[in-house]
Amino acid sequence: MSTSSSYHHGNLRTELLDAAGEVLEKRGLGALSLREAARRAGVSHNAPYRHFANREALLAALAAEGFAELGAALGRAGGREAGASYVSFALTHPQRFRLMFGGLVSIDAHPELREQATRTFDALRRSFAGSGPPEGAAHAAAAAWSLVHGLAELLLNGHLRRAAGEDPVAYVSNVIGTVQFAAAPGCGD
Amino acid sequence: MSTSSSYHHGNLRTELLDAAGEVLEKRGLGALSLREAARRAGVSHNAPYRHFANREALLAALAAEGFAELGAALGRAGGREAGASYVSFALTHPQRFRLMFGGLVSIDAHPELREQATRTFDALRRSFAGSGPPEGAAHAAAAAWSLVHGLAELLLNGHLRRAAGEDPVAYVSNVIGTVQFAAAPGCGD
């Protein structure tokens, strides 16, 4: 139905996001312009402005998509594999992950992004809160999230060299396995 | 001496880096253009090209400066306070830190940056290697670095909320304090 005429696209916002997402992952953030997205969607250079206030708004929408997907991935995985799932998301969508956490788009400046991010962060804190008892819970959860987030970033940037032949997945679980949270059962406070 | 004529600046590269660094921290990476740096250095729009091949080369030089400074800070602090020192650097120079680890400049593509980064990374691994015995050393060091790096990033982005009135420095050490590395003395194998 939507394809009747060629003037009104009918689905442009979504297609712009798809096109932009592809450019983002394949050619990086620097190559991602509103005009390029418009070109790929087969639409005039100014059409995107009907759906996004400016370039940053498009980036914010991309980031929001990313947070939604990350949240879904965390939901799928049990609390136990949350860490592996987080790292896996980052390695599967490196540019998206950087966009989400790179600080280039202010989360607070974009309400829709803010809401989605908040939802995902809450899920995250919940996932990582199981690591300790109430007293140090907040700190331990922060540590767990930090560990996993840092691991993702450093892997993404190629700063961690794993031994030859070491499985990436195994590496992640090995690294995570070296730490214990202070109040976790089996290790004194 | 150097200020004799106004044609040959004599110190342009350094001044461009200083100007660019200021723009970077105060207005963010997006506002940092070669032309803006040139303007601030009181020089024509194309003068920077005598010192930097392109915009990315300038960014690479800024990142290299950052790595040098981070390395120095780590050297000043003992191995014990390496973590706090790392986080402190990130919080003091947020934009610089993001530039260094944001993946926007390819480290490998810029030899000078690559060398400086390698030096600093080696120092880093050394700092964080003290956390465990040889067998799991690499993994434990990776975990320590990841923890600290993630903590820095998440703090930078305002994703970790510390309790009201909790000192930032104390918070960092509290969070770090919740983890113990598997083979560290005082905790099971």
Place this chain on the structure above:
DNA sequence: GGTTGAAGTTGACAATGACAACATTACTTT
């Protein structure tokens, strides 16, 4: 003293983000 090359300048061009004015279509409201 003249030559040469590094460091800076002016001038140009294409790409981009953004604004304004206009065109076309869809939806609502009788």
Place this chain on the structure above:
DNA sequence: AAAGTAATGTTGTCATTGTCAACTTCAACC
């Protein structure tokens, strides 16, 4: 169903930017 209105896309334009090319100035060396 007809008209009016707002949403969606288009064309035109402009300032800014990165980058290339050609020219100029100056300092160091023979």
